[in-house]
Amino acid sequence: MLIAILAAAHSYLANRHKSATFDEPVHLLSSWMIVNRGDFSINPEHPPLWKLVAGLPLIGSHIDIDSHAAQAKSVLSQIENQGPLATDVLFRADGDGPRLLARTRLVMSVFLALTVLVVAKWSWTASGPVAAIIASILLAFDPNFLAHGSLLTNDVAASFIFALAGYLTWRLGTRWSWKTASLLALTCAAGAGIKFTCVFLLPIVAVPLLVRSMSRDAWPAKAEAIAVKSQRLARVIGAALITAVVSFAVIWTVYGFRAAPTPSGASFDSGYPRTYLAYNAIALRGAEEGMSLSDDQVKALVPMYRPSGSMLAIYWLQDHRLIPQALGYGLTYAAGRGMFRPAFLLGAYSDTGFWPYFPVAIATKTPVVSLILLATTIILGINAGKRWKRDPEKRWLLLCLLSCPAIYLTFAITSNLNIGIRHILPIYPAMYVAAGIALAKFVRTTKPTRFIVPGFLALLMFETVSAYPNYLAFFNRAAGGERGGLAILGDSNLDWGQDLPALSDWYHRWRADHPTDAFYLAYFGSVDPHLYGIDYTNMSPGFPFDARPPTLDLQRSGVVAISATWLQGTFPENLRPMMANLRGRKPIDVINGSIYLYDFQPAGAAK
Numbered sequence: 086m087l088i089a090i091l092a093a094a095h096s097y098l099a100n101r102h103k104s105a106t107f108d109e110p111v112h113l114l115s116s117w118m119i120v121n122r123g124d125f126s127i128n129p130e131h132p133p134l135w136k137l138v139a140g141l142p143l144i145g146s147h148i149d150i151d152s153h154a155a156q157a158k159s160v161l162s163q164i165e166n167q168g169p170l171a172t173d174v175l176f177r178a179d180g181d182g183p184r185l186l187a188r189t190r191l192v193m194s195v196f197l198a199l200t201v202l203v204v205a206k207w208s209w210t211a212s213g214p215v216a217a218i219i220a221s222i223l224l225a226f227d228p229n230f231l232a233h234g235s236l237l238t239n240d241v242a243a244s245f246i247f248a249l250a251g252y253l254t255w256r257l258g259t260r261w262s263w264k265t266a267s268l269l270a271l272t273c274a275a276g277a278g279i280k281f282t283c284v285f286l287l288p289i290v291a292v293p294l295l296v297r298s299m300s301r302d303a304w305p306a307k308a309e310a311i312a313v314k315s316q317r318l319a320r321v322i323g324a325a326l327i328t329a330v331v332s333f334a335v336i337w338t339v340y341g342f343r344a345a346p347t348p349s350g351a352s353f354d355s356g357y358p359r360t361y362l363a364y365n366a367i368a369l370r371g372a373e374e375g376m377s378l379s380d381d382q383v384k385a386l387v388p389m390y391r392p393s394g395s396m397l398a399i400y401w402l403q404d405h406r407l408i409p410q411a412l413g414y415g416l417t418y419a420a421g422r423g424m425f426r427p428a429f430l431l432g433a434y435s436d437t438g439f440w441p442y443f444p445v446a447i448a449t450k451t452p453v454v455s456l457i458l459l460a461t462t463i464i465l466g467i468n469a470g471k472r473w474k475r476d477p478e479k480r481w482l483l484l485c486l487l488s489c490p491a492i493y494l495t496f497a498i499t500s501n502l503n504i505g506i507r508h509i510l511p512i513y514p515a516m517y518v519a520a521g522i523a524l525a526k527f528v529r530t531t532k533p534t535r536f537i538v539p540g541f542l543a544l545l546m547f548e549t550v551s552a553y554p555n556y557l558a559f560f561n562r563a564a565g566g567e568r569g570g571l572a573i574l575g576d577s578n579l580d581w582g583q584d585l586p587a588l589s590d591w592y593h594r595w596r597a598d599h600p601t602d603a604f605y606l607a608y609f610g611s612v613d614p615h616l617y618g619i620d621y622t623n624m625s626p627g628f629p630f631d632a633r634p635p636t637l638d639l640q641r642s643g644v645v646a647i648s649a650t651w652l653q654g655t656f657p658e659n660l661r662p663m664m665a666n667l668r669g670r671k672p673i674d675v676i677n678g679s680i681y682l683y684d685f686q687p688a689g690a691a692k
Contacts, residue, residue: 096234129415134278197234220521232556362421505577567678582610603643
């Protein structure tokens with residue numbers, strides 16, 4: 086309990102002085118609209134359950150937004166308009182966004198505490214308190230969980246669901262009970278309301294349970310062991326049907342038992358995301374086949390595109406009002422968006438991802454000590470392989486621990502979406518449970534490790550705390566720390582627009598000594614820098630929601646401040662030569678690894 090509370094407080098305090106990340110303004114506006122107006126028209130690409138929970142402290146708060154105004158209504162026909170709307174309403178000068186965001190971040194930190202508790206419970210039940218302490222510390226001092234644990238995003242909430250589902254699956258296979266099966270069904274149903282990738286719970290839970298039902302060993306139960314395979318399989322199928330029914334009920338409940346996204350009955354233009362998906366699918370197929378299709382050629386092929394069977398099923402359910410329109414719209418848009426997404430890896434660029442992306446992310450963004458302990462766990466597991474094979478209970482535990490990391494990581498590696506380690510956070514809880522169990526046994530059976538393992542955990546704490554509060558930009562020491570990240574990974578791995586407050590402090594100190602110099606800013610984020618008192622020239626590629634178009638016409642001497650994500654040159658493609666030139670220069674300062682500052686002199690000016 087203390088470790089869980091410490092993790093939640095640690096994450097919240099680390100993010101207390103960080104600005105909203107790129108995605109949080111839209112999430113915040115969506116959360117407020119849901120709890121105060123029952124309106125699901127904002128951010129349909131994420132289910133609403135976690136936003137309902139995060140929005141509890143927003144009930145009754147005021148935001149100046151007119152749902153009938155043209156800008157607000159435009160999101161129903163063009164989802165991309167929700168970003169500028171959220172920024173205008175919450176994160177312009179004198180906006181109330183930071184104060185409201187702090188409330189929701191406090192709630193979100195609870196999901197981190199719950200994840201630590203599930204890891205502790207699973208480890209303790211399987212191998213005792215020492216295993217629980219080791220596993221809990223590994224998770225509580227993982228910089229990636231501390232970075233995202235209190236942000237208004239659903240990544241750690243989803244990790245909690247995957248961890249809880251894994252634990253309940255293990256308990257159910259250890260001893261069948263309808264109570265545990267019902268809790269597992271509720272957990273999976275809650276996942277449907279938290280993140281669309283929770284659909285991977287289906288194979289992660291089903292594969293172990295099907296293996297368990299078909300094994301030679303009887304399935305222990307409260308009354309008597311279930312020895313007949315057909316009876317075991319029937320119970321698994323029954324649990325699956327219960328899960329489907331409960332999930333269907335939860336989905337309609339979290340969407341307010343209403344098909345339309347708005348209380349007035351106004352609906353999305355359902356054709357927009359379908360066209361968007363078709364366009365990206367055709368362009369992707371052309372790229373895979375080595376064809377360079379023009380925009381007009383792709384648009385001409387859109388009417389002939391045949392969606393997959395799963396997408397056709399979603400369209401049918403949405404059109405027949407069997408699922409809320411916001412759910413069908415969000416699923417379609419998210420599927421289309423996941424096909425093409427600019428990514429950066431070790432100096433290379435891709436719109437369709439890299440298969441080594443997540444292995445590199447794990448190797449560089451996981452603390453070195455954690456990597457050593459996880460590698461030790463694998464070695465200990467291999468050495469104990471023969472003993473595990475003879476013990477059905479240990480085989481079952483191993484299967485449940487491997488299911489989520491193996492299946493989830495396989496899907497992630499084969500996907501086109503490479504924008505952050507946050508997308509694979511669900512694999513870590515089971516890995517840390519395995520480490521806790523293996524290392525606890527190692528401590529019990531090998532006396533010298535009674536001091537070595539605690540020593541490693543102390544080193545982990547030091548490695549993590551030394552990066553405080555910049556956990557979002559954390560890269561381990563072997564990767565060069567936060568400054569090393571510029572050459573390795575971008576986007577939410579390094580720079581997600583979180584450091585405007587620190588930039589503001591630097592800017593005001595600099596401005597006091599340079600009252601007439603220009604300050605050029607290319608900011609990757611969705612918070613207006615003026616909110617933090619930064620008076621700047623919007624330098625290309627620039628802050629996307631600035632009314633002034635970004636420019637490269639820099640006439641006066643001064644300082645160029647550029648977000649690391651822009652500096653990496655991931656996008657736009659035409660500015661990559663300029664970004665490469667900047668990266669070759671020595672910055673005058675680097676703010677938390679996410680914003681680089683350079684002295685600028687216009688051509689012909691005296692140095």
